[in-house]
Amino acid sequence: MKKLTTLIVTASIAAVISGCTSQPSVATAAKLDLNQVCSVEKSGINSVITTAAEYNAIAKAEGVEFMRLGMTASQYVEAVQAGIKSGAKTIEIVDKKKKVTGTMDITEAAQRACRFAVVALQQKDEAKTFWKQSMPGVGIKY
Numbered sequence: 001m002k003k004l005t006t007l008i009v010t011a012s013i014a015a016v017i018s019g020c021t022s023q024p025s026v027a028t029a030a031k032l033d034l035n036q037v038c039s040v041e042k043s044g045i046n047s048v049i050t051t052a053a054e055y056n057a058i059a060k061a062e063g064v065e066f067m068r069l070g071m072t073a074s075q076y077v078e079a080v081q082a083g084i085k086s087g088a089k090t091i092e093i094v095d096k097k098k099k100v101t102g103t104m105d106i107t108e109a110a111q112r113a114c115r116f117a118v119v120a121l122q123q124k125d126e127a128k129t130f131w132k133q134s135m136p137g138v139g140i141k142y
Contacts, residue, residue, distance in 0.1 A: 024054045026062065029121035038114035040107045048110045049080050056117035064124050066116035069102075070095030073120070076113035080106055 040048050056073045059065045066073050071093055079091040083106045091109045093102045104112075 024058055026058065026121045026125050029055055029058070029118050030125035032118055032122075034115055034118060037118065038111050040110055045080075045084065045107060045110050048114045049077060049084070052110065052114040052117045053077050053081075054117075055121060056113070059117055059120040059124075062121070062124060064120040066120050068112065068116065069093050073113055073116035076109050076116065080110045080113060083109075 036042060037051055038048055043051075052073070056065065056077055060074065071079075075094065076091075083089075083091050089106055090103045091106055092100045093104055095101050
């Protein structure tokens with residue numbers, strides 16, 4: 001009985017350690033639940049923006065970074081990180097010409113940055129298997 005308990009505890013510790021040290025990638029992004037990972041209420045703003053920064057770096061390397069309202073996901077991440085350091089409640093939305101076009105609540109911007117980073121990778125992973133559905137006569141009936 002003692003050996004069984006020791007084996008179970010050892011296996012549990014190994015599973016926890018391997019799960020905590022997994023590196024972000026396209027495959028891990030495909031399995032994430034956006035409502036859990038990108039929720040400021042559930043995870044906290046620092047956790048959300050850290051997740052966004054990790055996955056957005058991969059999205060940029062893969063060439064699938066999202067853009068909304070003239071700002072890339074990288075700009076959202078940088079603006080939120082600067083806002084957290086300064087204690088601001090809002091961030092400025094800046095277009096391509098570096099002109100301020102509006103403001104946004106910092107929690108909404110953190111959620112948007114996280115969703116943009118993760119969804120870009122999820123769609124890239126999904127495209128590997130579903131691209132053939134768009135071919136006439138194969139999947140979608142026109």
